[in-house]
Amino acid sequence: MSAEATAVDWSIVAGLILYLAVVLVVGVWTSRRMRRLDDFVLAGRRLGPLATAVSERASGESSWFLLGLPGAAYAAGFTSFWSVIGIAFGIFASWTLLAVPLRKATGKMGALTLPDYFETRFKDRTHLLRGVSTIIILVFYTVYVGAQFVGAGKILNATFGLDPVKGILLGAGVVAFYTLMGGFLAVVWTDVVQGILMMCVAVILPVVGIARLGGLDGFVSHVSAMGPDFITMNAGQTGRAFLFGVMLGGLAWGFGYLGQPHLLTRYMAIRNPAHLRQGTSIAMAWVLIAYWGAVMIGLVGVGILGPELADAETVMPYLAKALMPGWIAGLMIAGAIAAMMSTADSQLIVSVSAVVEDVYVRLFHPNASPRHLVAMSRIATIVMAGIALLLAFRNQDLIFNMVAYAWSGLGSSFGPPLLLSLRWRRVGRWGVLAGMLSGMVSTIVWKNVAVLNDALDIKLASFLISLAMTIVVSLAVKDRADETKT
Amino acid sequence: MPVSTLLIVIGSWIVLAVLTLIHYFVWSKTDREEEE
Numbered sequence: 001m002s003a004e005a006t007a008v009d010w011s012i013v014a015g016l017i018l019y020l021a022v023v024l025v026v027g028v029w030t031s032r033r034m035r036r037l038d039d040f041v042l043a044g045r046r047l048g049p050l051a052t053a054v055s056e057r058a059s060g061e062s063s064w065f066l067l068g069l070p071g072a073a074y075a076a077g078f079t080s081f082w083s084v085i086g087i088a089f090g091i092f093a094s095w096t097l098l099a100v101p102l103r104k105a106t107g108k109m110g111a112l113t114l115p116d117y118f119e120t121r122f123k124d125r126t127h128l129l130r131g132v133s134t135i136i137i138l139v140f141y142t143v144y145v146g147a148q149f150v151g152a153g154k155i156l157n158a159t160f161g162l163d164p165v166k167g168i169l170l171g172a173g174v175v176a177f178y179t180l181m182g183g184f185l186a187v188v189w190t191d192v193v194q195g196i197l198m199m200c201v202a203v204i205l206p207v208v209g210i211a212r213l214g215g216l217d218g219f220v221s222h223v224s225a226m227g228p229d230f231i232t233m234n235a236g237q238t239g240r241a242f243l244f245g246v247m248l249g250g251l252a253w254g255f256g257y258l259g260q261p262h263l264l265t266r267y268m269a270i271r272n273p274a275h276l277r278q279g280t281s282i283a284m285a286w287v288l289i290a291y292w293g294a295v296m297i298g299l300v301g302v303g304i305l306g307p308e309l310a311d312a313e314t315v316m317p318y319l320a321k322a323l324m325p326g327w328i329a330g331l332m333i334a335g336a337i338a339a340m341m342s343t344a345d346s347q348l349i350v351s352v353s354a355v356v357e358d359v360y361v362r363l364f365h366p367n368a369s370p371r372h373l374v375a376m377s378r379i380a381t382i383v384m385a386g387i388a389l390l391l392a393f394r395n396q397d398l399i400f401n402m403v404a405y406a407w408s409g410l411g412s413s414f415g416p417p418l419l420l421s422l423r424w425r426r427v428g429r430w431g432v433l434a435g436m437l438s439g440m441v442s443t444i445v446w447k448n449v450a451v452l453n454d455a456l457d458i459k460l461a462s463f464l465i466s467l468a469m470t471i472v473v474s475l476a477v478k479d480r481a482d483e484t485k486t
Numbered sequence: 487m488p489v490s491t492l493l494i495v496i497g498s499w500i501v502l503a504v505l506t507l508i509h510y511f512v513w514s515k516t517d518r519e520e521e522e
Contacts, residue, residue, distance in 0.1 A: 092506070220487050233495075
C-alpha cells in the first residue's frame with residue numbers, strides 16, 4: 001500500500017470504528033430487555049412501523065446492495081435496472097400480499113417461526129411441514145450467513161488491505177456478539193441504523209457525483225460515451241436472448257422476496273397489524289430512493305472514475321474515497337459492511353429460532369423455562385455462527401455463488417406455499433409440502449444442469465414449478481386445510 | 487439517451503410510487519379502520 005493510501009485509510013478506519021461502536025452499544029443496551037424466548041425471536045411482538053419497515057429493508061439487502069448492484073451497473077450499464085424493477089415489485093408484493101395476513105395468523109396461533117406457522121395452519125401432527133421447512137432454513141441459511149462473513153472479509157481486504165481471514169473473524173465476531181446479547185431486538189435496532197446509513201450512501205454519492213460531472217447533461221454525456229449497449233435496456237440483445245436472458249433474468253429476482261424467512265419475521269413482530277399499512281409506505285419509500293440510487297452509484301462511477309476499475313464491485317468504495325472527506329468515506333464504506341451485517345444477523349436469528357423453537361422446544365423440552373430458552377438461544381447462536389464461520393473459511397470463493405442459489409432456494413421453497421396458504425382456502429397440507437420440496441429440488445437441479453439454466457432463469461423456473469406443484473397437489477389430494485381465516 | 491430507457495427507468499418508478507399511494511389510501515382501508 002502507498003503512504004497516501006495508508007493515510008486515507010486511517011481516516012476511513014475512524015468512520016468505521018464510530019459505526020461499530022454504535023452497533024455494539026445497541027447490542028449491550030438491548031440485552032437488558034431479554035427475558036423470554038419470544039423476546040429473543042420476535043422482540044416480544046412490540047415493533048412499531050418505522051422499525052419494522054427500515055429493518056426489513058436493511059436485512060433484505062446484503063453487501064450486494066452497495067457492492068454488487070453498483071458493480072453490475074458500472075460494468076453493464078442501464079440493464080441493471082431490470083433487476084431493480086423486479087426487486088422493487090417483489091418487495092411491494094411481499095408487503096401488500098403477505099404482511100397483514102401473516103401477522104394476523106401468527107399472532108392468533110402464537111406461532112414464532114415460519115415452520116411453526118405451517119404446522120399450526122395445517123394441523124400437521126406428523127411434524128412433516130415443520131421438519132422439511134426447518135431443514136430448508138438450516139441448509140440455506142448456514143451457507144447464506146457464511147457468505148456474508150466472507151463478504152466482510154472481502155470488503156475489509158479491499159478497503160484496508162486487512163487479511164481476509166481476520167476480516168471474516170471480525171465481521172463474524174461483531175455480528176455474533178450483538179445477536180447473542182440482544183437477540184431480535186438488537187438485530188432490529190442495529191438494522192434501523194444500518195438501513196438509514198445504506199439509504200444515505202445511495203442518495204449522497206450519486207447526487208454529489210452528478211454535481212461533480214457538471215449536472216445531468218455532463219452525466220448523460222459521460223454514460224453515452226460508453227456506447228449504445230451501455231445506455232439501452234437490451235444490452236445489444238434481441239428476441240429470446242433479450243426476453244429470457246436480460247429482462248426476465250433481471251425481473252425474476254423479485255420472486256425471492258416472497259419466501260425469505262428473515263424478512264417475513266419482521267411482519268410477524270410488529271405490535272399492531274394495522275401498522276403494516278404505514279410500514280409498507282416506509283419500506284417502499286426506502287426502495288424508491290435507495291434502489292434507484294444504488295444503480296446510479298455505478299453509473300456515476302463510470303463518469304468519475306472512468307471504466308478501468310479492475311474489480312467493478314469496488315466502485316462504491318472508490319467513488320466514496322474520490323468524492324468525500326476521509327471519515328465520511330469511512331462511514332459510507334461502513335454502510336457496505338452494515339448491509340452485510342444486517343443480513344447476516346437476521347439470518348442467524350432465523351436459524352437459531354429454527355433450532356430452539358422448532359426442534360428443541362417442540363420435540364424435546366416443551367415445558368422449558370423462559371430463561372432456559374433464552375440461554376439455549378444464545379448457545380445456538382454461537383454454534384450456528386461457528387458453523388457458518390467454518391463454511392466461510394472453507395469456501396471463500398465458491399460461497400458467494402451460493403447466495404444466488406440460497407435466494408432462489410428459499411424464495412421458491414417458501415414463496416408459493418406461503419402465499420397460497422394465506423390467500424387461497426383450497427390449499428392443503430400435501431400441496432404445501434409438494435411446493436416446498438419441489439422448490440428446493442428444482443433449485444438444486446437447475447443449478448447443476450447447464451442446459452436448464454441456460455433455457456430459463458433458475459429463480460423464475462423454480463418459483464413457477466413450486467407454484468404449480470402447490471396448486472396441483474392441493475387440488476388432487478383430498479386433505480383440505482383447516483378453514484383458518486387469515 | 488434513448489427514450490425507451492428513460493421510459494422504463496422513470497416509468498416503473500412512477501408506477502410503483504402510485505401503487506404505494508393507492509395501497510395506503512385505498513387497498514389498506516380495512517387495516518386503517520381497525521387501527522381507528
